[in-house]
Amino acid sequence: GFAAANVYTDAGTLLEKYETAMKELVFNPLNMHNTFAYKNEQLMQNVAYPHECNFNGEIIPLRLCENDFAHPYAPSASIWSTVEDLAQYILLELNNGLNTQKERIISEEQIIKRRTPGIRIDNNCYYGLGLYIQNEKGLLFIKHGGMMLGFYSNLFFLPEHNFGVVILTNAAAIDNGIKEKIIELLFDAEETSDEIVNHAAKEKEKSFAKMHDYVSIELADTAWIEEYLGSYYNPDLGVFTITQSNQGFELNMNNHTFSLLGSQKETDGSLVISLISPPLMGLALQVQSDPIKKLICSLSQIKYEFTKIK
Numbered sequence: 001g002f003a004a005a006n007v008y009t010d011a012g013t014l015l016e017k018y019e020t021a022m023k024e025l026v027f028n029p030l031n032m033h034n035t036f037a038y039k040n041e042q043l044m045q046n047v048a049y050p051h052e053c054n055f056n057g058e059i060i061p062l063r064l065c066e067n068d069f070a071h072p073y074a075p076s077a078s079i080w081s082t083v084e085d086l087a088q089y090i091l092l093e094l095n096n097g098l099n100t101q102k103e104r105i106i107s108e109e110q111i112i113k114r115r116t117p118g119i120r121i122d123n124n125c126y127y128g129l130g131l132y133i134q135n136e137k138g139l140l141f142i143k144h145g146g147m148m149l150g151f152y153s154n155l156f157f158l159p160e161h162n163f164g165v166v167i168l169t170n171a172a173a174i175d176n177g178i179k180e181k182i183i184e185l186l187f188d189a190e191e192t193s194d195e196i197v198n199h200a201a202k203e204k205e206k207s208f209a210k211m212h213d214y215v216s217i218e219l220a221d222t223a224w225i226e227e228y229l230g231s232y233y234n235p236d237l238g239v240f241t242i243t244q245s246n247q248g249f250e251l252n253m254n255n256h257t258f259s260l261l262g263s264q265k266e267t268d269g270s271l272v273i274s275l276i277s278p279p280l281m282g283l284a285l286q287v288q289s290d291p292i293k294k295l296i297c298s299l300s301q302i303k304y305e306f307t308k309i310k
Contacts, residue, residue: 001018001074001075002017002018002075004021005017005018005020005022009021015037015038015074018037018075018078019036019037019038022037022079023037026105027085029103030088030092030099030105031085031099032085032086032088033085034081034082034084034085035080035081035085035086037074037075037078037079038074038078044080047064047080048170049061049063049064049150049170050067050148050150050151051150051170051171052149052150052171052279052281053172053204053208053278053281054278054281055211055212055217055260055277056208057205057208059172060278062149062150062278062279065256066149066150066257066279067150067151068256070148077146077148082168083166083168086155086166086168087164087166090155090157090164090165090166092105092106093111093142093157093164094157094159094162096112097110097111113129114128114129114131115128115131115133115142115159116128116129117133124136130144131143132144137183137187137189139158139160139161139183140159140160141156141157141158142156142157142158142159143155143156143157144156145175147173149278149279150170150278150279151168151169151170152167152168152169152171152173152175153167153168153169154166154167154173155167156179161186163186165178165179174197177193177194177200180192180193211282214265215263215276216262216263216264216265217248217260217262217276219248222249222261222262222263224263224271225242225249225273226244227289228242228287228293229244230242230293230308230310231308232293232294232295232307232308232309233306233307233309234304234305234306234307237253237254237297237304237306238253238254239253239254239306240252240254240285240295242261242273242295247260248260249261249273251273251275251285257279257280258277259275259276259277259278259280259283260275260276260277261273261274261276262274262275262276264284272284272286272287273286273287273295283297284298285297286298292307292308293307293308294306294307
């Protein structure tokens with residue numbers, strides 16, 4: 001994204017070039033007037049709030065800033081949009097490069113080339129140029145999805161049937177159930193969507209029940225965490241601070257992300273601190289007290305050690 005934008009214009013930073021290229025080459029020609037790259041403070045006043053489940057399985061809102069971690073990954077994960085605007089993009093695909101005013105935005109040759117199977121995912125699915133190509137139940141799906149903390153997106157279209165779908169949710173993803181329901185309605189397929197949704201709900205209940213089996217928020221079980229009150233530093237991830245309030249023990253991560261804490265018992269009988277509220281619910285912190293207090297966080301097979309500083 002940055003490479004293409006850098007060729008398109010010389011003005012501004014890489015991010016500003018990307019925003020200009022997307023607006024002038026994509027958003028404006030497709031009448032996507034409520035779509036913007038990165039964070040537009042004015043338009044951010046009217047966006048949906050993300051939601052995730054808490055320790056009791058209840059859906060609660062998250063702060064928008066919880067997704068600020070994605071900024072360094074731009075252009076990836078940097079676009080905000082609406083169902084109506086993304087429908088304009090789907091129409092571009094279905095019209096093989098024409099917008100709704102029948103103006104050519106991209107050549108038919110190039111837009112079709114993006115759907116050419118490239119990397120094999122499995123026997124029925126390939127990755128093309130930014131799009132997945134999947135054969136399912138005799139139907140050709142071109143699709144791609146995405147997710148952030150508390151946000152889930154998916155879009156797919158069936159070029160052979162001139163039909164497309166955009167799904168944006170600000171809570172749990174239900175993409176498979178929606179897709180199956182659409183197949184049932186359009187092609188008189190076997191009814192499996194209800195079964196998919198019910199199975200997902202039951203599996204979710206099981207996962208929360210299992211978590212409650214080995215994580216406790218009772219004061220009698222979490223009292224030991226008091227020994228680890230204070231601030232801890234890691235040069236890569238910053239400062240984690242453990243405090244105690246009337247809600248229990250809490251973790252403050254760089255004055256940005258907060259989580260309530262519970263006590264998790266490992267199979268060997270040792271105790272670890274468990275984050276029990278979104279967006280990082282389930283993350284475990286091992287503790288060390290000798291010769292110096294430490295919190296140890298494992299992410300993507302990398303261990304980050306936070307050393308007590310005060």
